[in-house]
Amino acid sequence: MPGRLQNKVALITGGNSGIGEATARRFAQEGAKVSILARRETEGRAVQEAIRAEGGEATFLPCDVTDRSAVEAAVAQTVRIYGGLHVLINNAGGGAREMFPAESDETWDRILRVNLTACFLTCRAAWPHLINAGGGAIVNVSSLSAVSGVSDAVLERYPSLPSASYIAAKAGLEGFTRYIASLGGRHNIRANCIRPGQILTKRLTTAAGEHVFARHFEMWQLLKGPGYAEDVANAMLFLASDDSRFITAEIINIDGGAAAKL
Secondary structure, three states: OOOOOOOOEEEEEOOOOHHHHHHHHHHHHOOOEEEEEEOOHHHHHHHHHHHHHOOOEEEEEEOOOOOHHHHHHHHHHHHHHHOOOOEEEEOOOOOOOOOOOOOOHHHHHHHHHHHHHHHHHHHHHHHHHHHHOOOEEEEEEOOOHHHHOOOHHHHHHOOOOOOHHHHHHHHHHHHHHHHHHHHHHHHOEEEEEEEEOOEEOHHHHHHHOHHHHHHHHHHHOOOOOOEEHHHHHHHHHHHHOHHHOOOOOOEEEEOOOHHHHO
16 A cells, blocks of 8 residues: 655655654654755665665665755755655754853744755755645744743743743744645645654663653643654654645644643
């Protein structure tokens, strides 16, 4: 039985670990040809080889998604390798430890560039190819931080507080998603955004340990347990496939119900 992404080409930024890796592997299982963009080459090639070992198609392309020329070259190379582009997943991102008002100009610029400008660059480079394909799907990865703010209640909920730059970038990303959805409709291009809550990736649990987040799961989610990268990957698959053909310009929480208690 053909997969839900059979004969589709998907480009995933930050596809070398965490949510990006889980999404790349899930898409390949559903028949997609996957292009993985990331900076860390050793991890990226490991994901590529793992997908190939499972019988899937994947190519890792080293790329700094904040670099316009690098992004354009990676998108063009993806199209050359696989013959087109149907799905774009903007997963790459990162945070900062500096807090307002001490956050530096350099940190502000860097965090906005990796979380927001990079999405603009990939969408712009992919746009004509999605049109040529007769339409496609864009899924951008925001964060619950975009709407949670920095109240005392939030300070109690989360082990670490996101920076002003990170919150601003993710809020901007949601606005940008709605904007490109409004332009994409005439070309059958859908654009949606997901808001992961506290997702336990391998890197996060290695750095902090799952026990650090136990209070969050018990007190601030409706579902009393952790979410994993695979849970987000399954939502990505739905939004990338024809199962969601009539859904666009939506922001979807994947947070165990935490947003309902904000």
